[in-house]
Amino acid sequence: MNLHSDKIIFTGPVGAGKTSAIGAVSDVPPVSTDVNFSTGQECQIKDVTTVAMDYSYIQLDDGAKVHLFGTPGQQRFDFMWHILVEGGLGLVLLVNIDHPSPIAELNRYLDAFQDFIEKTGVVIGITRTGVNDQATLEDFQNCLLQRGQVYPIFEVDGRSSEDIKVLLNALLAVITS
Amino acid sequence: MDIPRRLKISAIGLFDTELKVLQVAQAMLEHEEINSELIENNHEESAIVVLDYDSESGKQVFATMRESQVKLVFSSAQPINIKNTITLPKPIRVHTLKEILTQICRQLYDYIDKYEHNQTQASSSAQSGAAGKTQNIFLHLFDAKNNATILKLTHSSGANIYVNGQDKTLYVAGDSNILDAFIAAAAADINAQVLTADAFQQQVRGLSPLALDGELWRSGISCSQGQLLPGHQADVPVKLRSWPNFSRQGFKPEFFKVAAQMAKRAESLEALSRLTQVQLDVIIDFYNAAFALGLIESHQPQAAQPAQTRELSSQRKSLLGKLAQRLRMA
Numbered sequence: 001m002n003l004h005s006d007k008i009i010f011t012g013p014v015g016a017g018k019t020s021a022i023g024a025v026s027d028v029p030p031v032s033t034d035v036n037f038s039t040g041q042e043c044q045i046k047d048v049t050t051v052a053m054d055y056s057y058i059q060l061d062d063g064a065k066v067h068l069f070g071t072p073g074q075q076r077f078d079f080m081w082h083i084l085v086e087g088g089l090g091l092v093l094l095v096n097i098d099h100p101s102p103i104a105e106l107n108r109y110l111d112a113f114q115d116f117i118e119k120t121g122v123v124i125g126i127t128r129t130g131v132n133d134q135a136t137l138e139d140f141q142n143c144l145l146q147r148g149q150v151y152p153i154f155e156v157d158g159r160s161s162e163d164i165k166v167l168l169n170a171l172l173a174v175i176t177s
Numbered sequence: 178m179d180i181p182r183r184l185k186i187s188a189i190g191l192f193d194t195e196l197k198v199l200q201v202a203q204a205m206l207e208h209e210e211i212n213s214e215l216i217e218n219n220h221e222e223s224a225i226v227v228l229d230y231d232s233e234s235g236k237q238v239f240a241t242m243r244e245s246q247v248k249l250v251f252s253s254a255q256p257i258n259i260k261n262t263i264t265l266p267k268p269i270r271v272h273t274l275k276e277i278l279t280q281i282c283r284q285l286y287d288y289i290d291k292y293e294h295n296q297t298q299a300s301s302s303a304q305s306g307a308a309g310k311t312q313n314i315f316l317h318l319f320d321a322k323n324n325a326t327i328l329k330l331t332h333s334s335g336a337n338i339y340v341n342g343q344d345k346t347l348y349v350a351g352d353s354n355i356l357d358a359f360i361a362a363a364a365a366d367i368n369a370q371v372l373t374a375d376a377f378q379q380q381v382r383g384l385s386p387l388a389l390d391g392e393l394w395r396s397g398i399s400c401s402q403g404q405l406l407p408g409h410q411a412d413v414p415v416k417l418r419s420w421p422n423f424s425r426q427g428f429k430p431e432f433f434k435v436a437a438q439m440a441k442r443a444e445s446l447e448a449l450s451r452l453t454q455v456q457l458d459v460i461i462d463f464y465n466a467a468f469a470l471g472l473i474e475s476h477q478p479q480a481a482q483p484a485q486t487r488e489l490s491s492q493r494k495s496l497l498g499k500l501a502q503r504l505r506m507a
Contacts, residue, residue: 146241174440
């Protein structure tokens with residue numbers, strides 16, 4: 001599989017709703033993809049490894065595609081993240097508010113993708129609100145304030161096409177600003 | 178002569194030499210008629226924090242500090258370019274530090290005087306003026322939040338809403354269409370009455386509270402109609418502190434561009450209109466609503482800096498434009 005450059009990457013912890021979010025806006029249902037990497041590929045891993053990620057796309061009027069990749073959520077696959085983002089348009093970071101440590105997760109992902117975010121942009125979606133909230137939206141906003149970062153951050157339902165479009169519209173505005 | 182307000186100065190992570198320099202400089206402030214107190218290793222309540230950025234504790238505390246606190250940073254490295262932060266290269270001299278502390282304290286005294294004066298004015302006008310003002314729903318809600326007053330707003334149709342600016346809630350006597358009616362109403366069709374806390378509690382019994390901020394945002398973007406909040410100016414640089422929660426609070430399509438630009442650096446509303454090609458009226462709608470929610474910070478006029486735009490190839494720009502078309506919200 002080629003890792004295309006016209007792509008938006010969805011990331012976040014397991015259960016944040018990456019697959020649902022991609023499915024909510026894409027033209028075909030996302031697939032979970034097993035990718036075999038060998039030493040001849042562009043990444044730095046040395047062994048043959050199987051990882052899983054989500055993939056789909058949005059088809060534009062002229063036939064071009066914007067590819068949507070969901071990163072593996074498990075920490076043991078985080079080496080894949082930098083491979084997936086290379087050359088990408090921007091990042092959608094989803095964090096589920098019922099995670100035991102949602103703020104720590106937000107910090108972790110923002111740190112992990114810091115270089116990519118500085119070159120492109122990020123939008124943050126807080127998912128699964130109103131069930132077992134371990135933080136508030138204000139907590140997330142305060143976290144960004146403490147980091148000195150002003151990123152778009154919205155409450156979203158990962159299954160809602162309208163909500164994910166809000167995320168993507170904000171990401172486009174950040175990328176082109 | 179009035180004794181001026183005592184200003185707290187904290188010292189964090191300073192080595193012995195720098196601490197002694199600070200102690201001497203702080204003691205000399207008395208000669209400048211500045212009333213100050215030096216406390217060690219407790220920065221929460223201090224207006225001024227002096228820290229050594231070369232120490233681990235200094236770095237850690239710096240990262241957690243509020244933007245409004247003035248930070249004097251002793252550092253061997255490059256200056257730290259963040260609002261309200263002054264970097265001083267080592268070694269620090271008593272006279273230099275005393276001069277800088279004097280200037281900061283005098284500015285803080287000015288700020289405190291102005292703030293207290295405004296609070297006194299706002300408090301007296303809240304009691305006597307709120308009931309008599311003819312203004313739209315947004316300005317009534319904004320005043321109630323700002324002045325922590327409790328109001329009953331009555332529409333000419335007889336519908337009522339109750340606003341508690343102290344706990345930031347709003348109650349509607351009836352269905353949610355009533356709020357739409359207030360938003361659409363002319364200022365002359367809305368009457369405001371200040372209530373006591375007891376009277377308020379009696380009248381909202383049985384009603385469910387709504388978040389005041391939600392209606393502030395909704396009315397701000399609908400009712401502003403290009404009129405800036407009183408006392409605000411379109412040529413003063415402003416910056417976004419946090420993005421509004423568009424997915425739940427509502428937005429106009431142009432707001433994405435405006436927010437993205439406003440988040441990057443401080444610009445006046447007039448400059449934002451030129452940069453984003455969005456009408457000033459629409460930017461004012463966004464600004465008023467965002468300011469009412471505490472999402473805007475004002476900046477002193479600054480020297481023009483080159484805009485930092487990302488380098489995008491024409492191919493990518495074209496692709497992103499088509500994607501934006503595809504994602505256009507209804």
